[in-house]
Structure formats: structure tokens, C-alpha cells
Amino acid sequence: MASRLYDWLDSRLKLKPIERTLLDEPIPGGASWVYVFGSVTLFLFVLQAVTGMFLAVYYAPTPDHAYDSVRFIETQVAFGGFVRGLHHWGASGMVVAIGLHMLQVFLYGAYKPPRELMWMVGVVLFLLVMAFAFTGYLLPWDQTAYWATQVGINMVGTVPLVGEFLVRVLRGGETLGALTLSRFFAIHVLFLPALTVACIALHLFILRRVGPAGPWSEDRAALGSETFYPRQVYMDAVAMLGVFLMIAALALTVPFPLTDKANPSDTSFVPVPEWYFLFYYELLKYVHGPLEPVATWILPTLFVLVLLLWPFIDRNPARHPSSRPVAIGTGAVFLVVVFSLLGISLKNLYAVPRVDPAIAHGKEIYAKYGCSGCHRIHGEGGAVGPDLSYVGDLRPEREWHLRHFRDPQSVSPGSIMPKFPLTEQELNDLTSYMLSLKRQT
Numbered sequence: 001m002a003s004r005l006y007d008w009l010d011s012r013l014k015l016k017p018i019e020r021t022l023l024d025e026p027i028p029g030g031a032s033w034v035y036v037f038g039s040v041t042l043f044l045f046v047l048q049a050v051t052g053m054f055l056a057v058y059y060a061p062t063p064d065h066a067y068d069s070v071r072f073i074e075t076q077v078a079f080g081g082f083v084r085g086l087h088h089w090g091a092s093g094m095v096v097a098i099g100l101h102m103l104q105v106f107l108y109g110a111y112k113p114p115r116e117l118m119w120m121v122g123v124v125l126f127l128l129v130m131a132f133a134f135t136g137y138l139l140p141w142d143q144t145a146y147w148a149t150q151v152g153i154n155m156v157g158t159v160p161l162v163g164e165f166l167v168r169v170l171r172g173g174e175t176l177g178a179l180t181l182s183r184f185f186a187i188h189v190l191f192l193p194a195l196t197v198a199c200i201a202l203h204l205f206i207l208r209r210v211g212p213a214g215p216w217s218e219d220r221a222a223l224g225s226e227t228f229y230p231r232q233v234y235m236d237a238v239a240m241l242g243v244f245l246m247i248a249a250l251a252l253t254v255p256f257p258l259t260d261k262a263n264p265s266d267t268s269f270v271p272v273p274e275w276y277f278l279f280y281y282e283l284l285k286y287v288h289g290p291l292e293p294v295a296t297w298i299l300p301t302l303f304v305l306v307l308l309l310w311p312f313i314d315r316n317p318a319r320h321p322s323s324r325p326v327a328i329g330t331g332a333v334f335l336v337v338v339f340s341l342l343g344i345s346l347k348n349l350y351a352v353p354r355v356d357p358a359i360a361h362g363k364e365i366y367a368k369y370g371c372s373g374c375h376r377i378h379g380e381g382g383a384v385g386p387d388l389s390y391v392g393d394l395r396p397e398r399e400w401h402l403r404h405f406r407d408p409q410s411v412s413p414g415s416i417m418p419k420f421p422l423t424e425q426e427l428n429d430l431t432s433y434m435l436s437l438k439r440q441t
Contacts, residue, residue: 120308135187153171272349402428
């Protein structure tokens with residue numbers, strides 16, 4: 001049946017030439033697991049697009065509703081937390097995948113003639129991925145998103161001549177507010193996807209015109225070539241499935257809680273960026289005063305230019321790593337610096353005990369309404385109501401606590417606990433605090 005349908009479509013759309021172009025591309029030296037990173041990056045882009053579309057159904061890009069809409073997705077929408085987890089961890093996976101893809105191309109010298117343009121388009125795609133990460137970070141409109149974006153925009157303002165203009169363009173005005181959020185949302189869901197699709201199409205077009213570079217070893221390449229289908233297709237499919245299962249596991253098991261709702265007046269809040277910006281975050285700590293522009297725009301600009309023009313900087317025609325000591329050494333030094341800064345930043349962050357903001361807020365609500373007058377936690381408080389010291393173990397169901405706080409009589413008939421005028425956010429934060437009260441294991 002499928003074969004007859006394909007033949008019917010082929011007789012009208014001439015699909016077989018396209019099939020030959022896509023699947024019969026010869027790979028010098030044969031298929032390899034090393035070549036899967038490009039396909040994995042493309043798969044993750046599609047995953048981000050699909051999960052982003054579902055999130056956009058419920059998301060409201062205004063300061064008054066953005067935070068609450070994200071919390072609604074997390075707590076009320078069926079599979080909402082899982083879809084947001086896929087989107088969050090998919091973003092990290094995409095950064096890792098495109099980084100590994102570029103590293104493989106660099107190591108194999110696959111940017112050398114005639115593939116200079118393919119490398120340059122790949123660099124543009126890498127920059128678009130980082131732009132996705134930056135613009136998407138603001139959308140939850142919590143404290144971390146607001147102040148991290150404020151820092152990023154202020155850094156753009158240090159660029160001479162055009163800095164102030166770029167800041168106004170990003171903000172949409174004099175301050176970070178409603179216009180900024182709607183502008184970032186439009187860039188994130190409209191402009192960047194369109195540019196990315198165009199660059200992916202151009203990248204693949206160039207690949208089909210110049211062909212894969214193959215292995216760096218001429219001896220292995222001389223052994224012959226192998227078509228993209230079936231072995232490379234199989235390897236790519238297995239890699240994509242493995243990556244999806246890893247991201248799905250993270251989405252199910254590792255929560256990504258919101259901090260408090262963005263408060264522009266709370267200038268004491270210290271934001272922490274996502275892990276892929278942490279090395280740069282650490283670098284900024286060492287550059288102050290007159291040297292600050294070096295870190296905020298001079299080094300990033302030089303890095304982008306060097307990366308973009310690298311095929312013309314490295315004029316060595318050899319592709320084997322042992323024949324390119326300067327290029328490989330330069331890349332190694334860069335990676336050592338980046339991962340050293342990343343390691344220092346992570347060490348400093350984990351040295352400071354961190355409390356989930358929802359739990360901290362829930363504890364404040366518990367104190368605000370005088371709950372300790374009736375309940376005891378670890379020996380402190382009254383004994384009128386149940387002891388809550390380990391209520392997270394006794395009642396691990398979030399939905400039960402939410403129903404209880406909305407209407408105590410609905411789950412505990414005869415309870416003397418009154419109804420408190422709690423908002424949805426307060427209900428969820430108080431529940432998070434209750435669920436955190438467990439025996440330490």
C-alpha cells in the first residue's frame with residue numbers, strides 16, 4: 001500500500017530524483033558515528049520548534065501575564081511541565097550538539113577549500129542558536145530572566161557609536177518592559193526561526209554541491225565511498241533517538257523552577273545565566289573599570305570575526321590534525337580557557353547553598369498567616385493541628401495539598417482550618433514548601 005502510494009506521488013511529483021539527491025550522496029571513507037552531530041542538531045531544532053508551538057498556545061507575552069501563563073503551563077496544562085522541560089533541556093542539547101558538530105568539522109579540517117562557505121553559514125547558525133538562548137531567557141518574566149536580560153542589554157550599550165541605538169532597539173524604549181518582552185517574543189518565535197530555516201537550507205545546499213569532506217586520513221578516504229543511505233541514516237536515527245530519550249528523562253526527573261516574578265525595583269537580585277553563558281559570566285568578574293569594554297564587546301567581536309574567517313586564516317592545505325599544530329593548538333587553548341572558566345563558575349555557584357524560590361516564598365506565606373499557631377514543624381509551633389515536620393513524606397501528592405489549601409473541608413471533613421485568600425501562585429508556593437518537609441536521607 002505504501003509502495004503504491006509512493007509510486008502514485010512519484011508519477012506526479014517526480015520524487016525519485018529528490019530521493020537520489022538526499023539519500024545517494026556518497027560519503028568518502030564510508031558512514032561514521034562521528035558524522036551524526038549535524039543531524040542531531042537539526043533534530044533538536046525541530047524539537048524546539050514543535051514544543052515552542054505548543055507552549056505558545058498558552059503563553060501570554062505581556063509583563064502582567066507572562067509569568068502566570070508559564071506557571072499555568074507548568075501546573076495546570078496536561079503534560080505542560082513535560083513539554084516545557086523538553087523545550088528547556090532541548091535548548092541545552094542544541095548548544096551541545098552544534099558545539100560538537102563545529103568541533104568535529106574543525107578537527108577534521110572540513111572547513112578547508114571548497115567548503116569555506118559551508119563553515120561560514122555554520123558559524124551564522126551557531127550565532128542564531130545563541131540568539132535563541134538569549135531571547136528565550138526573558139520570556140518567563142521571572143527575576144532571573146529579567147535581571148539577566150538587563151545585564152545583557154547593558155553590555156550591548158558599551159559598544160561605541162551604535163551601543164545606545166542597539167539598546168533602544170532591544171528594549172523598545174527607555175526601560176525594560178512590555179515592549180521589550182513583546183519584541184523578544186517576536187524575535188524568538190518569528191524572526192530567528194525564519195533565519196534559521198533559511199540558513200539550514202543554504203547549509204544543506206552547499207553540502208550537496210561540494211559533498212562531505214570525509215575522514216582526514218587520505219588512506220581511509222581512498223578505500224572508497226558509501227552512500228548516505230542506509231548506514232549513515234541508521235546511525236543518525238539511533239543518535240537522534242538516544243538524544244531524545246536523554247532529554248525526555250531530564251524533563252521528567254529534573255525540575256526547572258521559576259524564581260519570583262520579575263520585580264524591576266529589586267536591584268539587589270543577582271541573576272545567574274544558563275550554563276552555556278557561565279564561562280562568559282565568570283570572565284566579566286575579572287574585568288572592571290576602563291577594561292570593561294574588552295570583555296563586553298571587543299573580545300566577543302574578535303571571536304566572531306576569527307571564527308567566521310577561520311578558513312581564510314588557516315591557509316595550511318593539510319587536514320590531518322598532526323599536520324596542523326597551530327590550528328589544533330589554538331583550538332585546544334580556547335577550549336581549556338572556556339572550560340576552566342566554566343568550572344570555576346560552577347564551583348562558586350555550588351559552594352553557595354541554594355533554596356528553591358518557591359519553597360522560600362511558601363515558608364514566608366506559612367509565617368504570614370500564622371500557621372505555626374496550630375501546626376508544629378521540628379518542635380516549633382502549636383499542637384492544635386497535625387505535626388507538619390514530615391508532611392512531604394506522609395502526603396507527597398501535590399494535588400491533595402492544593403485542594404486542601406483551597407478548601408480544607410473538601411479533603412478533611414470537620415477540619416477547623418479556615419480558607420485563606422491565597423492566589424494561585426501562593427497556593428503553589430505553599431504546597432512546594434509542604435512537599436519539601438521530608439526526612440533527610
